[in-house]
Each structure stands twice: as C-alpha cells, then as structure tokens.
Amino acid sequence: MPAEIIDGKKIAQELREEIRAAVEELKSRYNVVPGLATVLVGDNPASVSYVSAKNRACAELGMRSFQHTLxxxxSEDELLSLIAGLNADPLVHGILVQLPLPRGLSEDRVLRAIDPKKDVDGFHPYNVGLLALGDPVFPPCTPAGILELLIRSGTQVEGAEVVVVGRSNIVGKPVALMLMQKRKGANATVTVCHTQTRDLAFHTRRADILIVAAGKPQAVTGDMIRPGATVIDVGVNRIGYTEAGKAKLVGDVDFESAVQIAGKITPVPGGVGPMTITMLMRNTLRAARLSLGLNLDD
Known part of the structure; x- marks a missing residue:
C-alpha cells in the first residue's frame, strides 16, 4: 500500500491562519505590526524569487515588509551599515539577509552583525547556542518546519529512531539538535549521517523517521528505507525540464520507489518547501512579541 502523503501546503496554510490571527491580535491590543526587512545583494534569479515570496507572505499575513535590494x-562596509540601521529601526522586528552573498562578502561577518533579537533565520551564533541548549528563541526555519510536519501529521517522535542524512548548518545539524531535546514533539534518538558515513543504507534502514538533506538528487532509494518509516525529503534539485518547459524538480529521495515502502512521505515540491517561509513568518511574529516583552508562544 502506498505511503500517506504529508501535505506541506495544507499544513503550512493551517499555520498561516494561526499566525494571521496572532498578528491581528498584536495589532488590536498593542498597535504593533510585525515587520520583516529583507536584504538582497545582486540579482541571482533564485534569490530574487525567494525574497519576493517572503514579501508576499508578509502581505498575506498582515505584516510589514521592507525590501532592500543592493x-x-x-561593499561589505555598505552592507554592514545597512544592517546597523535596520538593527536600530523600531519598525523592523526581523532581518533576513538572503544567501548566498556575492563573492567578496563574508557571510559570517554579515550574519554576526544582525541583532540576535532580530535574527529570524536563527543563524547568529547566539541563537545557535540557545538552540543547542534546548531553549531557542528563533529556531532555524526549515528544521522548525520539519518538526511541525512530524507533529501535525501525527508521527510519533518521542522515543523514535531518527536518522538525518546531511550535516549542514542550515538543516542537518539544527534538526538533529531539535529532535534530541527533552521536550514534547522531540525526545528522539538521533543518528547523523554524512559524506564519510560507511554503509549509509545500514543506518537509513534502522530509521523510524528518515530526514534526507543530502543535497544530491534521489540519493536515497526505496530499498534503503525501513517499511512503514516516515520520510521527510528536504532536497530540491532541478534535473531538466518538463514538456511544458518548467524546471523538473526532484528531492533527495527517489519518490517513486520510496512511496511504495514508507508509511508517510513528503513530496517534492509541496512538502518541506512551503513550511520554510511559514516558519520565517512565525519567527517574525515572535520577534515582534519579544520587542514588547511578551511570552513568545502565546
């Protein structure tokens, strides 16, 4: 029997309705509108598309967006000067610098320049440290979206064997940290695999929950999956074009073989992708609440 499809679009929309209601309450009770500043350097087509989608999401949820296109x-000094101004702007609650930056600009220095209280991507070392301690203010958006997919799809996480394929600072490391924490919706036993892992399939076949962020198209196939496992495919890879001329997207999991083995699985597109921007919106709401000294999760 084919696996149950975890519909990221549907779950993201449910979350957005909750965020929209919370934004309206913040406006009515405190006259505060959450504001997100996006900074785009250069004209990389993918980055332009991502920033546009983030600004559209702000408008949809009743938030302010401040787009800065450079x-x-x-120069790095010019970019750091802009960030300093955004740090000081009371209307800006969250700051997102779209990555990758052009050559010659230090991503590390730029990300460290963002006020940790406005770091809605969760990339500042201060926020990474809080994440490691199990008390994140701004959990990184894609890992946070993965946890929401697991929880809202009814997947049993506590006590589960989780295998994460990939150890990036954006997905692999933070999602492993989040899943091992002693809290509701986590408490899992986590194994992290990477390019130097011997016999990857040995590990993936043990997983009750398999999270694949390898950055390689169809790196995990159906015969590498434990029957009935929940599979979260983080990858988005362009491997040519459809007959209609659109880019053909596939994940890091071979969906056609995996869907026959897994118990639940996310599709590509329409799985993890819609959750990432949604969690960015939730972090921006949290940043606005933080600026007022309010409980972050009410």
Missing part, C-alpha cells in the same frame, strides 16, 4: 558591487 547591487552586486555593494
């Missing part, structure tokens, strides 16, 4: 020739 030429590729922007």
């Amino acid at each position: 030429p590729e020739s922007t």
